[in-house]
Amino acid sequence: MTERKCIGCGNIKNRDEMIKITKEHKANNLVINGNSTIFGRSAYLCYNKSCIENAFKKKRLQKVLKTPVPEELKGKIINEL
16 A cells, blocks of 8 residues: 655545646656556645645645646646546
């Protein structure tokens, strides 16, 4: 069981209980809940709207992934809920 920290609230949970956002290494695409074979920098969020809002409002997602994150991605992540 692998645990990860939510960048929205800071809680530590099982990786399977979280939304994974990965920036692919070669293509620099942002992938939501990609499989573990995608190589790149990843961030994790709880399945919680307030965590998603915090990550975007405080630009935590941008800092962790080290890339600009479009606002449309927030809508896509919220749709994953």
